[in-house]
Amino acid sequence: MTKIGVGIIGTGSIVNTYNKCISELEGVELVALYTKSSSRVAEVEKAFGVQAFDDLDKLLSLPEIQLICVCNESGNHGEAIQKAAAAGKHILSEKPLEVTPEKIDEVILSCKNNNVILGCVLQNRCSTDYVLAESAIKEGKLGKLLMGNAHINWYRNKEYYAKNPWRGTKRFDGGAAFMNQGIHTIDLLLNLMGDVKSVFGNVKTMVHSIEGEDVGIGVLNFKNGAIGTITGGTALYPGYSERLEIFGERGSILLEGGKIIQWNILDADKPKLLDSSSDGSGASDPTSIGHENHKTVIQDMITAIKESGKPMVDGAEARKAVAVITAFYRSSEAEELVQL
Numbered sequence: 338m339t340k341i342g343v344g345i346i347g348t349g350s351i352v353n354t355y356n357k358c359i360s361e362l363e364g365v366e367l368v369a370l371y372t373k374s375s376s377r378v379a380e381v382e383k384a385f386g387v388q389a390f391d392d393l394d395k396l397l398s399l400p401e402i403q404l405i406c407v408c409n410e411s412g413n414h415g416e417a418i419q420k421a422a423a424a425g426k427h428i429l430s431e432k433p434l435e436v437t438p439e440k441i442d443e444v445i446l447s448c449k450n451n452n453v454i455l456g457c458v459l460q461n462r463c464s465t466d467y468v469l470a471e472s473a474i475k476e477g478k479l480g481k482l483l484m485g486n487a488h489i490n491w492y493r494n495k496e497y498y499a500k501n502p503w504r505g506t507k508r509f510d511g512g513a514a515f516m517n518q519g520i521h522t523i524d525l526l527l528n529l530m531g532d533v534k535s536v537f538g539n540v541k542t543m544v545h546s547i548e549g550e551d552v553g554i555g556v557l558n559f560k561n562g563a564i565g566t567i568t569g570g571t572a573l574y575p576g577y578s579e580r581l582e583i584f585g586e587r588g589s590i591l592l593e594g595g596k597i598i599q600w601n602i603l604d605a606d607k608p609k610l611l612d613s614s615s616d617g618s619g620a621s622d623p624t625s626i627g628h629e630n631h632k633t634v635i636q637d638m639i640t641a642i643k644e645s646g647k648p649m650v651d652g653a654e655a656r657k658a659v660a661v662i663t664a665f666y667r668s669s670e671a672e673e674l675v676q677l
């Protein structure tokens with residue numbers, strides 16, 4: 338079967354991860370990139386060895402592109418997705434799919450109307466240890482779920498925000514520590530604990546000169562009766578590996594930096610844990626995030642396109658964490674519990 342041609346929208350730091358994954362995968366090839374900056378076209382062509390455009394319509398008119406990877410600023414994902422969908426391309430977007438649930442609803446509808454597949458990259462769902470924990474929890478090995486906590490107490494220095502001014506803005510980043518960095522672990526927590534009924538959030542900007550939060554906490558009431566907490570930040574020096582804690586009536590599973598660190602279930606054996614290294618946590622350095630999980634997500638998308646199937650994280654799944662995070666923001670502003 339011929340390879341699926343890929344076009345990438347955006348030429349920021351994450352694009353190197355895509356380039357690496359695509360070059361290592363069999364059924365896919367990079368065809369072209371779009372950069373909004375005309376002065377960078379030649380530089381991008383040289384760096385990636387394929388065509389680059391500063392005109393998105395030209396890139397989208399290429400018939401050899403079947404899949405568009407959306408890697409620009411988060412608050413511009415929706416516009417890019419809608420254009421790509423109208424051009425009949427399948428879409429794999431970086432997280433967050435968009436920065437509000439309302440904008441996500443618009444892109445889901447647009448992809449449905451144009452009959453194209455929409456996937457979102459929340460690559461930590463592919464971590465080997467997480468998949469093991471997910472299977473056990475979804476099989477009911479922990480019994481009734483009681484409490485789920487996520488801690489994403491990370492650090493970003495001033496240069497991180499200064500380097501690209503969209504970061505930390507409400508319009509383009511949707512917020513900051515929860516929406517950009519915390520979203521991965523919040524997504525994992527929601528996937529394990531189920532739908533959320535109400536939240537209370539308290540977010541603050543205490544260190545960085547940004548609009549969004551650099552410190553935040555949230556309390557969750559899940560529909561199944563369980564409770565949970567989230568702490569996060571990008572001002573929490575030196576930045577600790579993210580942590581996920583799931584407690585059920587029959588035991589608990591704790592993960593740190595994507596690895597299972599505790600597995601204690603009444604009357605049950607511990608699994609044989611693989612001694613695989615983590616795919617990189619990004620706790621203090623965004624460039625330390627590995628590419629293996631991205632590779633799995635792209636491969637999953639290729640399979641979804643070839644088999645006209647559903648990707649690992651579709652629009653509805655990607656919407657859940659954004660809905661909870663924006664509810665934290667609303668709750669913090671109003672200083673009251675917010676129902677979802």
Ligand SMILES: NC(=O)c1ccc[n+]([C@@H]2O[C@H](COP(=O)([O-])OP(=O)(O)OC[C@H]3O[C@@H](n4cnc5c(N)ncnc54)[C@H](O)[C@@H]3O)[C@@H](O)[C@H]2O)c1
Pocket residue numbers: 346347348349350351352372373374377408409410411431432433458460501517623626
């Ligand atoms: N899944 C993950 O773990 C992960 C990791 C990093 C980023 N992301 C996501 O990817 C998206 C892009 O993030 P990023 O960190 O790659 O963004 P970035 O700040 O590096 O780049 C964002 C955009 O800025 C522009 N840009 C970048 N460098 C430029 C330059 N030198 N000159 C002119 N324009 C330039 C490009 O249009 C680019 O698309 C975001 O939605 C983010 O949430 C996801």
